[in-house]
Amino acid sequence: MTKLAINGGTPVRTRPFPKWPFWDKAEIQELLEVIGSSVWGIGGVQVPAFEKAYAHYHEAAHGILVNSGTTGLEIALKAAGIGPGDEVLVPAYTFVATASAVLTVGATVRFVDIDPETYNMDPAKIEAEITPAARAVLPVDFAGRPADYDAILKLSAMHNLLVIEDAAQAWGAEWKGKKVGALGLAGMFSFQSSKNITSGEAGIILTNDDGFARLARSYINCGRVEGGPWYEHHYAGGNYRPTEFQAAVLKAQLNRYEPLLKKRERNARYLDEQLAGIKGIGVMRLDPRITRQAYHLYIFRYNQEAFGEMPKQTFLNTLRAEGIPASGGYGCPLYKQPLFVNRAFGPKGAPVDVGIDYTKYDLPVSEKACAEEAVWLNQETLLGETADMADIVEAIVKIQKNV
Ligand SMILES: Cc1ncc(COP(=O)(O)O)c(C=O)c1O
Numbered sequence: 001m002t003k004l005a006i007n008g009g010t011p012v013r014t015r016p017f018p019k020w021p022f023w024d025k026a027e028i029q030e031l032l033e034v035i036g037s038s039v040w041g042i043g044g045v046q047v048p049a050f051e052k053a054y055a056h057y058h059e060a061a062h063g064i065l066v067n068s069g070t071t072g073l074e075i076a077l078k079a080a081g082i083g084p085g086d087e088v089l090v091p092a093y094t095f096v097a098t099a100s101a102v103l104t105v106g107a108t109v110r111f112v113d114i115d116p117e118t119y120n121m122d123p124a125k126i127e128a129e130i131t132p133a134a135r136a137v138l139p140v141d142f143a144g145r146p147a148d149y150d151a152i153l154k155l156s157a158m159h160n161l162l163v164i165e166d167a168a169q170a171w172g173a174e175w176k177g178k179k180v181g182a183l184g185l186a187g188m189f190s191f192q193s194s195k196n197i198t199s200g201e202a203g204i205i206l207t208n209d210d211g212f213a214r215l216a217r218s219y220i221n222c223g224r225v226e227g228g229p230w231y232e233h234h235y236a237g238g239n240y241r242p243t244e245f246q247a248a249v250l251k252a253q254l255n256r257y258e259p260l261l262k263k264r265e266r267n268a269r270y271l272d273e274q275l276a277g278i279k280g281i282g283v284m285r286l287d288p289r290i291t292r293q294a295y296h297l298y299i300f301r302y303n304q305e306a307f308g309e310m311p312k313q314t315f316l317n318t319l320r321a322e323g324i325p326a327s328g329g330y331g332c333p334l335y336k337q338p339l340f341v342n343r344a345f346g347p348k349g350a351p352v353d354v355g356i357d358y359t360k361y362d363l364p365v366s367e368k369a370c371a372e373e374a375v376w377l378n379q380e381t382l383l384g385e386t387a388d389m390a391d392i393v394e395a396i397v398k399i400q401k402n403v
Contacts, residue, residue: 004402006321012395013323017388020380021198026255030248039244042221046247051204053254054189057172060182060206062213065242065250066220069168069190069203073101075240076164076186076205077136079216082107086135089161091121092333092366094140098166099334102138103345108354110134111335113363117285119143119299119374122365123151127159136162141170141180143376144196144294145284149175149183156184164188167206169296171197172261177291181206186216191246196260196296196379197253199246264295264382267389271298274393280306281396282373298377299329301369308403312372315399319375322395329376333366335359 003009034046047065055063066072082088084106090099092111099109110129115122121139137156139147147165156163163184167173171189173180181187186207191199207213215235218225223237275281282301304310310318312328319326334340340358343351377392 001401002398004318004321004399005323006318011321011323012398013388013391015323015388017325017381018383020194020378020383021253022256022260022383023249023252026252027249030252031245034244034248037244041243042241044244044247046244046251047242050247050250050254053251054204055206057254058179058181058189058206060179060187061208061210062206064205064207064213064216064220065247066203066205066240067242067246068201069188069192070097070101071220071240072188072190072203072205073097073138073164073166074104075216075219076188076207077101077105077107078219079205079212080136080162080164080185082135082162085133087131087133089121089126089129089134089137090334091140091142092335092361092363093119093330093369094142094166094334095168096334096337096339097168098138098140100339103339107135108133108356109340110356111333111358111361111363113365114142114369115148115285116301116365116368117282118145118148118287119284119369120145120147121152123148123155125363126152126155130159130161134159134161136164138164138166140166140168141173141294143297143299144169144171144173144379146170146173146175146180146290146293148289149180150289153184168203169195170294171195172257172292173294174290174292176289182208185209186212191250191253194378196264196294197250197257199249199253202242202246202250260383261292261294264379265293267382267384267386268293268295268298270386270389271300271392274389275300275396278306278393278396278400280304280400295382296379297329298379298382300375301373302375304372307400310399310403312375316375318399319395322398324392324395325378325381327376327378328370329374330370332370333361333363335361335363 005011165187
């Protein structure tokens with residue numbers, strides 16, 4: 001038996017996995033053009049061109065580029081008319097922005113547990129969280145895997161809820177052959193540094209609703225209306241506009257996206273097949289309704305019983321010592337973050353009574369994913385070759401043989 005690297009043995013690999021972001025002459029050329037144009041912000045051609053290209057790629061009527069995914073969610077909620085007194089249903093296993101955007105518009109968060117085999121909002125758990133104040137549901141296409149839109153759209157129609165997708169991680173993902181993002185009222189995608197399409201920071205809102213698009217566009221541009229005088233302001237908006245530089249880089253990134261998406265899909269399929277054969281490693285459920293998955297993360301489920309009761313953190317440390325850059329993801333469900341425990345929603349973090357005691361939440365699937373089960377590989381790891389994926393499998397098998 002070969003000795004584990006963490007105990008002084010030779011690691012399975014020392015070569016690094018691909019480094020993100022990928023870029024080449026295309027980004028440089030695009031940026032030089034912006035600089036040379038002397039139009040770096042408002043009034044430029046890059047932002048509208050990218051909005052059009054991305055909306056077209058995602059089969060939506062409108063794309064509104066904003067300075068981050070987080071602000072994209074906030075603006076989408078605001079343009080949907082969500083505000084104080086409204087409740088929004090959010091999965092407990094997601095990045096904080098999904099929930100903090102709801103707080104920013106003055107509405108209240110209700111948490112829903114996730115499905116153990118998809119890590120997306122569990123549709124069977126939604127109804128229990130619907131109160132008369134519920135106005136919207138905010139499903140996350142977590143890791144680039146579309147949520148169950150058959151169930152979510154049906155439930156939202158039954159209960160008169162708006163659907164706003166947090167598709168921050170789901171560029172190119174499809175539900176039953178249709179791109180995500182504008183399956184409900186609107187959706188948001190992030191282009192932050194770690195994301196599969198990136199300009200460092202930025203986000204985009206997609207929608208098929210003309211009125212919503214007009215309002216969202218106004219909110220990101222100081223409340224101005226299209227064609228209106230520069231110093232005429234109709235709504236309480238702000239400046240959330242992106243720069244021409246961001247749009248220029250995004251254009252180059254989008255042009256190179258499809259082959260990278262295909263590669264991630266191919267490597268994920270390989271890992272699914274190989275890891276399914278290892279006792280104690282659970283692969284996520286295959287769902288034929290998901291016709292494309294974006295793979296911002298490749299997630300598998302670790303069961304310590306099959307690894308001599310080695311805790312998840314020790315497994316991760318051991319795997320990393322073998323040269324595999326795995327992480328454990330979120331340390332706790334969102335309701336356990338100090339923000340929610342202390343209900344620090346008021347001025348200067350003062351507690352606010354919203355009628356929900358977040359310390360009473362105990363959503364078992366989210367808890368287990370954080371504490372025991374979820375192992376994440378980042379999207380750039382999936383940009384390696386098959387031999388690199390084989391190293392991941394080999395490292396896990398090596399650990400298991402050593403316990
Ligand atoms: C699920 C999810 N929602 C929202 C966001 C927020 O996007 P951004 O970082 O662009 O503000 C992110 C990105 O980190 C995310 O992963």
